[in-house]
Amino acid sequence: MAKKLVAFLVSAIMVVFVLTACAGSASSASGSGGSGGTGSAASSGASGTSDSGDPGAPGDPGDSGAASDPDPGAPSAPAGSASSGSAGTGSSSSASAVDIDSVLKNAKPGDIIHLGVVSFTDLAKGQFNKDIGWLVLSVDDKTVFVISENIIELRAYNTPRGNVTWENSTIRKWLNDTFYNGLPAAMKERVVPTLVINDDNPESKTPGGNDTEDKVFLLSTAQAKSYLTSNSKRQAGIDLTAKTIQDYKFFDERKQTLPEYVAENGGYYWWLRSPGATADTAVSVRPTGAITEGGGSVDQNGMGIRPALCLKK
Numbered sequence: 001m002a003k004k005l006v007a008f009l010v011s012a013i014m015v016v017f018v019l020t021a022c023a024g025s026a027s028s029a030s031g032s033g034g035s036g037g038t039g040s041a042a043s044s045g046a047s048g049t050s051d052s053g054d055p056g057a058p059g060d061p062g063d064s065g066a067a068s069d070p071d072p073g074a075p076s077a078p079a080g081s082a083s084s085g086s087a088g089t090g091s092s093s094s095a096s097a098v099d100i101d102s103v104l105k106n107a108k109p110g111d112i113i114h115l116g117v118v119s120f121t122d123l124a125k126g127q128f129n130k131d132i133g134w135l136v137l138s139v140d141d142k143t144v145f146v147i148s149e150n151i152i153e154l155r156a157y158n159t160p161r162g163n164v165t166w167e168n169s170t171i172r173k174w175l176n177d178t179f180y181n182g183l184p185a186a187m188k189e190r191v192v193p194t195l196v197i198n199d200d201n202p203e204s205k206t207p208g209g210n211d212t213e214d215k216v217f218l219l220s221t222a223q224a225k226s227y228l229t230s231n232s233k234r235q236a237g238i239d240l241t242a243k244t245i246q247d248y249k250f251f252d253e254r255k256q257t258l259p260e261y262v263a264e265n266g267g268y269y270w271w272l273r274s275p276g277a278t279a280d281t282a283v284s285v286r287p288t289g290a291i292t293e294g295g296g297s298v299d300q301n302g303m304g305i306r307p308a309l310c311l312k313k
Contacts, residue, residue: 100115100116100186100187100190101313103115104144104190104311104312104313105313107136107139107144108136108139109136109137109138109139110135110136111135111136112133112134112135112136112149113133113134113136113146114131114132114133114134115131115134115184115186115187115311116131116183116184116186116187117129117130117131117184118130118131118132118152118179118182118183118184119182120153120178120179120181120182121178122153122154122155122240122241122243122244123153123154123155123244123301124154124241124243124244124247124248125243126240126241126242126243126244127241127243128152128153128182128240128241130152130239132148132149132150132152132239133148133149133150133239134146134147134148134149135147135148135149137227137228137308138227141313142312142313143192143310143311143312143313144310144311144313145308145309145310145311146308146309146310146311147219147227147306147307147308148239148306148307148308149236149237149239150236150237150238150239150306151236151237151238151239151240151268151270151304151305151306152239152240152305152306152307153179153240153304153305154240154244154248154301154302154303154304154305155171155174155301155303155305156170156171156298156299156300156301156303157169157170157171157271157282157298157299157300157303158170158171158282158298158299159298159299159301160299161280161297161298161299162280162298163279163280164279164280164298165198165207165208165209165210165275165279166196166198166208166209166212166217166218166273166274166275167198167209167210167212168209169273169282169298171218171271171305172212172214172217172273175214175216175217175218175305175307176214176215176216179216179307180215180216187311190311190312191215191216191309191310191311191312192215192309192310192311192312193213193214193215194213194214194215194217194309194310195211195212195213196211196212196213196214196217196273197211197220198210198211198212198220198273198274199220199222199274200275201274201275201276201277201283201293201295203277203293204275204276204277204278204294206275206276206277206278206279206281207275207279208274208275209275215309216307216308216309217273217307217308217309218271218272218273218305218306218307218308219272219273219306219308220272220273220274221272221274221283221291221293222274223272223308224272224285224291225291228289230289231288231289231290232289233289234267234285234289234290234291235266235267235287235288235289236267236268236270236285236304236306237262237267237268238258238259238262238268238304240258244258245257245258245259261287262287265287265288266287266288266289267286267287267288267289268287268304269284269285269286269287269302269303269304270284270285270303270304270305270306271283271284271285271303271304271305271306272284272285272291275295276292276293276294276295276296277293277294277295278295280297280298281294281295281296281297281298282295282296282298283295284296284303
């Protein structure tokens with residue numbers, strides 16, 4: 001009986017270890033060794049996070065502290081890319097099935113690494129087949145925590161519009177189903193199921209919902225502040241399919257394409273997983289890199305996606 005109890009406890013400990021190997025990375029608390037430095041991310045007063053406003057920018061999800069309807073100047077629903085990516089802060093390395101061990105073993109915070117071709121059909125029905133760059137956020141003895149260097153899809157946080165948390169969002173389902181299944185085999189084998197902490201909005205107290213176990217997820221507000229410690233580090237370029245770029249126009253007088261808009265503004269909008277000021281909004285990052293903590297309406301499908309995940313070395 002005693003032997004069975006010991007065996008059970010050992011097994012339970014191993015399960016907990018697997019789920020929490022990157023728990024610090026997926027937590028909304030603090031991150032160490034990330035490209036943006038160390039320290040707690042719980043404070044909403046972290047440097048470089050104020051939203052000074054960008055009234056001329058199309059697609060503004062708003063930071064009014066209340067749910068916002070899509071702006072008349074917001075981008076149209078995507079129709080599929082030319083790549084207009086942002087530069088990484090560290091070295092860049094590529095990987096194949098035979099050298100992924102070396103790439104992960106030698107990865108350092110701030111590096112841009114390549115781990116094989118990712119494939120999926122995007123919202124515009126374009127076929128994404130790209131060896132995307134992954135920005136290394138942190139590294140420990142056993143895992144590497146990464147986020148896509150650029151925005152790789154335009155998609156709503158949740159459809160239809162309504163009160164929702166990360167746990168029940170359509171973007172969570174898409175990331176852990178369609179996107180995950182499109183990862184290269186060698187990379188998929190390294191993905192660590194991660195305990196994702198979903199904190200309430202610190203200002204409005206909008207519930208973050210239950211914590212979740214995810215293979216792929218979006219950064220929280222606190223993580224975005226902790227790992228990407230300035231506006232410039234949070235700016236993200238685009239790496240989308242040609243189908244999305246082809247018909248994507250902004251409803252303003254200039255009719256800018258996405259690459260033109262990114263070139264002019266230094267980046268594009270992307271979702272975080274944290275709740276906004278109300279239950280039908282989610283926090284996002286603006287093209288300037290400022291965080292819109294009041295949130296934008298969850299059904300805005302012109303917003304960017306940057307998947308994050310933890311990988312075993």
